[in-house]
Amino acid sequence: MSDTTARALELLNLLQTHRHWPGPELAERLRVTERTVRRDVERLRELGYRIESSPGSAGGYRLEAGAAVPPLLLTDEEAIAMAIGLRIAASGRLVSGAETTLTALAKLERVLPSPLRRRVNALADAVLPAGIQAGAAVSSEVIGELALACRDHERVRFAYTAASGAATRRRVDPHALVPADRHWYLLAWDLDRADWRTFRVDRLERVEHTRVLFEPRPISPEEIEARVLAARGYLRTPAAAEIVIDLPLDRVREAFGPWAQGAVAEGEQRTRWRAGGHDWRDVMYACSWVPEGVTYRVEFGAGGPDEMREALERMLAAVS
Structure with a gap:
């Protein structure tokens, strides 16, 4: 293989990733001049790869969808089979490797021509994995764009509608996509x-890529999991209660970490x-998080728990 061909393949791999x-x-x-890069881009275009170029300080190159699947990669039927398989794997809420599935799906769908993409959408809607309960509908385009932004460390903007119905425009550094409880969550700064x-x-739309790259902030997998679980726990649930704790808000945040989401100050010291949760047991468990020696009260809705x-009376009797 000539140096020119090897370099063109390396360039293609970079454009795809x-x-x-x-x-x-x-x-x-590539360890070459920008002029050589331009020549190699032209060679790839001659082979059928649609590569967009933009001038200026923020300019560069990106791989576009073509009129046909780029040559020497996959046949139409192979591309469709692979895209459907990735869709099903992603909808299965994989415990690990979920982002890899999404980025692979995003990479493939980005180069599929429109007729093939329509066939993939139609077939994927008709083929569902056994035993999987569907969560809220999620746009494959949105989740694919977010997966790429997480991987590339690219800042994005999007419209977001909270559970309360409030609509906002957010500007974030996306870090991870996490499947949990039949939904997808984006953790971002x-x-x-x-x-x-x-x-x-599923509450997020109109993703805009800024082409601004960021340095990821350090966060452990355990903290990612805790923040997603906390976000799930903050949803309106049948056994909702409010715990009024005799601690300032900053001390509560320090003690509870990401689980302090939704906590608000009630005066300077409370x-x-x-x-x-799903029932009163979840409320009782939440009470056990209050630091030792700190007084608090629990406020339920009408009727009381x-x-x-x-259950608490029986536990006290058993301990006594």
Whole structure:
């Protein structure tokens, strides 16, 4: 294989693995001049790959969808079979490797011509994996764009509708996509709020790529999991209660970490924290998180938690 051919293949691989490449960075990666990069791009275009170029300081190259599946990769039927398989794998809410599935799906669908993409959508809607309960509908285009932004560390903007119905425009550094409880969640650093935020992907739309790259902030897999679980727990649930804790808000946030989501100050020395779950046992478990020695009260809705009181009385009697 000639150096020119090897370099063209390396260039193609780079274009497929990132949404957008600045010209100088491509030249540095390939150890050639920017003029050589332009020539190699022209060679790939002659082979049928549609590569968009943009001038200026923020310019560069990106791989576009073509009129046909790019040559030497997959036949139409192979591309359709692979895309459907990836769709089903993603809808299965994989415990690990979910982002890999999504980025592979996004990469494939980005180069599929429109007729093949329509066939994939139609077949994927008709073929569902056994035993999987569907969550809220999620746009494959939105989740694919977010997966690429997480992988490439690219800042994005999007419209978001909260559970309350409030609509906002968010500007974030996306970090991870996480499947949980039949839904997809995006964990991102919210630039306007200067803090981590978790977004339900089905409530998110109109993703805009800024082409601004960011340095990822350190966060452990355990904290990612805790923040997503906390976001799930903050949903309106049948056994909702509010725990009024005799601690300032900053101390509650320090003690509860991401589980302090939704906590609000009630005066300088007291915090109101919403807790709940599928039944009163989840509320009782939430109470156990209050730091030792700190007094608090629990406020339920009308009628009060009779089952919880009865269970606690029996526990006290058993311990005594």
